Amino acid sequence: MGKQMTDTANSLDNRPTQAEIDLTTVDGTPLKAALANAQKRARRRALFLVLPLLLFVLITFLAPIGQMLLRSVHNPSFSDHIPNLSVWFDENPAGTEPGEAAYEALVLDLRSMRADKTMGIAGTRINYDLPGSRSLFTSTARKAGALEPPFQEAVIATNEKWANPKLWQVMRGASSAYTVDFYLAALDRTRDVNGDIVAVDDDRKIYAANFLKTLFLAGLITFCCLILAFPVAHLLATLPLRQSNLLMIFVLLPFWTSLLVRTTSWIVLLQSQGVVNDTLVATGIVADESRIQMIYNQTGTIVAMIHILLPFMILPLYSVMRPINPSYVRAARSLGATSWTAFRRIYLPQTIPGMGAGGLLVFILGVGYYITPALVGGASGQLISNFIAFHMQKSLNWSLAAALATLLLLMVLLLYWLYDRLVGIDNLKLG
Amino acid sequence: MLGPSGSGKTTCLMMLAGFETATRGEIRLDGAEINNIPPHKRGIGMVFQNYALFPHMTVGENLAFPLEVRGMGKAERDAKVIRALDMVQMGEFGSRRPAQLSGGQQQRVALARALVFDPSLVLMDEPLGALDKQLREHMQYEIKHLHESLGITVVYVTHDQSEALTMSDRVAVFNDGEIQQLAPPAELYECPDNSFVAQFIGENNKLSGTVSERSGDEVSVKLENGGQCKALAVNCGGVGDETLISIRPERVAIGESVSDNSTEALVKELIYLGDHIRCRLDVHGNDQFIVKVSNSAGHKHLVVGEKTQINWAAQDARALNPL
Numbered sequence: 001m002g003k004q005m006t007d008t009a010n011s012l013d014n015r016p017t018q019a020e021i022d023l024t025t026v027d028g029t030p031l032k033a034a035l036a037n038a039q040k041r042a043r044r045r046a047l048f049l050v051l052p053l054l055l056f057v058l059i060t061f062l063a064p065i066g067q068m069l070l071r072s073v074h075n076p077s078f079s080d081h082i083p084n085l086s087v088w089f090d091e092n093p094a095g096t097e098p099g100e101a102a103y104e105a106l107v108l109d110l111r112s113m114r115a116d117k118t119m120g121i122a123g124t125r126i127n128y129d130l131p132g133s134r135s136l137f138t139s140t141a142r143k144a145g146a147l148e149p150p151f152q153e154a155v156i157a158t159n160e161k162w163a164n165p166k167l168w169q170v171m172r173g174a175s176s177a178y179t180v181d182f183y184l185a186a187l188d189r190t191r192d193v194n195g196d197i198v199a200v201d202d203d204r205k206i207y208a209a210n211f212l213k214t215l216f217l218a219g220l221i222t223f224c225c226l227i228l229a230f231p232v233a234h235l236l237a238t239l240p241l242r243q244s245n246l247l248m249i250f251v252l253l254p255f256w257t258s259l260l261v262r263t264t265s266w267i268v269l270l271q272s273q274g275v276v277n278d279t280l281v282a283t284g285i286v287a288d289e290s291r292i293q294m295i296y297n298q299t300g301t302i303v304a305m306i307h308i309l310l311p312f313m314i315l316p317l318y319s320v321m322r323p324i325n326p327s328y329v330r331a332a333r334s335l336g337a338t339s340w341t342a343f344r345r346i347y348l349p350q351t352i353p354g355m356g357a358g359g360l361l362v363f364i365l366g367v368g369y370y371i372t373p374a375l376v377g378g379a380s381g382q383l384i385s386n387f388i389a390f391h392m393q394k395s396l397n398w399s400l401a402a403a404l405a406t407l408l409l410l411m412v413l414l415l416y417w418l419y420d421r422l423v424g425i426d427n428l429k430l431g
Numbered sequence: 432m433l434g435p436s437g438s439g440k441t442t443c444l445m446m447l448a449g450f451e452t453a454t455r456g457e458i459r460l461d462g463a464e465i466n467n468i469p470p471h472k473r474g475i476g477m478v479f480q481n482y483a484l485f486p487h488m489t490v491g492e493n494l495a496f497p498l499e500v501r502g503m504g505k506a507e508r509d510a511k512v513i514r515a516l517d518m519v520q521m522g523e524f525g526s527r528r529p530a531q532l533s534g535g536q537q538q539r540v541a542l543a544r545a546l547v548f549d550p551s552l553v554l555m556d557e558p559l560g561a562l563d564k565q566l567r568e569h570m571q572y573e574i575k576h577l578h579e580s581l582g583i584t585v586v587y588v589t590h591d592q593s594e595a596l597t598m599s600d601r602v603a604v605f606n607d608g609e610i611q612q613l614a615p616p617a618e619l620y621e622c623p624d625n626s627f628v629a630q631f632i633g634e635n636n637k638l639s640g641t642v643s644e645r646s647g648d649e650v651s652v653k654l655e656n657g658g659q660c661k662a663l664a665v666n667c668g669g670v671g672d673e674t675l676i677s678i679r680p681e682r683v684a685i686g687e688s689v690s691d692n693s694t695e696a697l698v699k700e701l702i703y704l705g706d707h708i709r710c711r712l713d714v715h716g717n718d719q720f721i722v723k724v725s726n727s728a729g730h731k732h733l734v735v736g737e738k739t740q741i742n743w744a745a746q747d748a749r750a751l752n753p754l
């Protein structure tokens with residue numbers, strides 16, 4: 001019907017009648033042109049009204065994020081300061097034994113770094129891949145002015161680390177501003193002396209396992225939230241509005257409390273001298289010397305995060321369950337279904353949009369959660385966002401932080417795509 | 432089951448279906464008590480007011496659902512679904528979703544779903560309430576015909592008396608949670624047992640008074656304004672008790688006659704309705720007294736403000752309980 005109407009309207013537009021052509025406004029412009037002008041003005045005004053927000057988002061959000069993402073593949077802090085070495089790396093393929101020419105280029109570059117006071121910056125870049133390299137660069141750069149040819153022996157004499165083929169491989173990698181090495185590092189991969197991609201030593205593998213752990217924990221938290229939220233949402237949806245509104249306040253109460261306060265109260269409850277342990281000891285379930293460690297580990301992260309993310313599951317579920325007419329289940333029962341079959345076949349499928357929305361919301365929030373694991377996670381309860389924060393604030397390896405963050409973003413997008421394929425994003429109901 | 436809103440007819444239906452528990456008494460189906468049988472084992476088909484077609488299933492899946500939960504094989508299921516859909520002329524719509532159907536089509540599907548598993552009883556809770564007038568009348572006949580051809584018992588809840596009279600073999604009139612009268616439609620209209628039924632079904636003229644004399648079936652009633660009226664004793668007390676006389680408008684004749692009751696009436700209002708003229712008269716102090724004068728050849732032409740004689744038979748005036 002709607003399509004038909006627009007079709008008619010279009011065909012009218014396409015075949016202007018004589019009267020339509022002759023129609024003009026008071027000042028003589030054709031009516032059609034005047035109308036188009038007026039619409040253009042309206043559009044311009046609309047654009048003008050949203051412009052402040054658009055600029056705000058662009059300047060404070062999109063541009064920094066874009067720049068951050070760029071950092072994950074672009075880091076010129078070493079490559080900008082080695083004009084001579086770059087030439088040598090270009091002329092000699094990977095795996096070439098660095099000879100006198102290479103060391104001469106190195107000395108020249110170190111001298112210019114010394115003049116520009118940039119050896120710290122360049123050294124830090126190499127330090128990401130080979131710890132201890134920063135001091136190597138600063139100390140050798142200080143002595144570079146006094147070095148005499150043959151440079152190979154002279155440089156190695158100042159510090160024999162310069163003979164390490166691994167160092168030369170790392171410098172070759174860093175000699176190009178654009179690199180995927182940070183992504184390799186984020187996936188516990190590195191390049192060997194010949195430039196081939198290999199896994200890092202087992203004791204240095206952190207990120208891949210942590211990505212998996214983050215996904216697993218977020219999934220576990222989502223599942224627990226769903227199991228806990230479903231009956232609550234169902235109760236809220238079936239109670240009379242007065243009572244359900246009262247209960248809803250209890251659901252929303254945590255939202256009005258500071259996140260820090262809530263997390264701290266979990267510490268009070270769960271610590272080894274805390275309320276829960278004291279109760280267990282007092283009732284004799286647990287011996288005083290074997291108090292259960294429930295905080296500053298993975299358990300603490302899971303418990304606190306379930307508590308914090310639970311409302312995000314209850315609310316979409318509730319908004320989907322509320323309009324489900326109880327007569328559906330009654331109809332199913334009258335048609336011969338047991339109450340379990342009626343629930344499974346009739347009620348549950350109708351709550352899928354709410355489960356999908358709540359699940360997606362909780363999972364995405366959980367995957368990127370930072371503050372709670374940082375406060376109660378201890379060593380074993382750290383998520384990938386804590387590593388990102390570490391590289392942003394402590395190690396200052398922003399490129400690696402950006403690579404980790406990009407991988408996280410990709411995982412979430414992948415999940416979103418998967419959800420769209422399996423359930424359909426138009427099936428999502430957030431409130 | 433017919434009654435005003437809140438009279439308990441839906442509650443009663445829900446007790447039959449098993450969704451409400453009866454606090455007292457027993458419910459019997461084919462002689463067997465079903466009070467303690469859960470809804471899914473009662474084998475009662477039900478059509479809901481909002482149809483309650485499962486929105487996430489196609490029409491075919493909706494119909495197959497009751498057969499599936501009974502563990503019927505796929506081939507047999509499909510055959511039954513097709514037969515049920517053909518029965519309500521919805522054969523081509525098996526693969527559609529309920530949301531893609533019009534109200535009347537959804538109604539038919541709901542009906543087919545309630546019938547597809549050969550229930551011993553079908554309950555309908557105001558199933559035509561959401562349809563427009565024309566479609567409603569059409570569906571009334573359709574359900575009636577389906578009911579006649581299948582020979583299945585249907586308990587039908589409505590608050591629309593014309594729907595109840597059209598479709599039913601027997602009507603239970605509900606008020607205040609009690610069945611006021613259970614009778615075929617004609618009897619309900621012609622011989623109401625009490626004032627509520629007389630008021631609720633069709634149009635009715637009331638005259639209130641006290642019983643002054645009683646002889647067998649006939650009573651003399653002294654009306655409030657002092658007049659006298661002879662009536663059929665149906666549901667009135669003895670001499671001295673208050674009573675309400677109910678007279679159907681079409682049973683009152685204009686003019687002098689030898690009838691049991693004859694009185695003078697003041698014409699207050701005339702409404703011309705084509706086949707008949709509706710006259711509002713002041714009779715024995717009741718100025719809402721309605722008389723229908725058939726527009727037949729040579730009928731008496733009344734004028735507003737005129738005084739005329741009217742009469743009715745004592746058999747047509749039923750002395751009932753006071754409200």
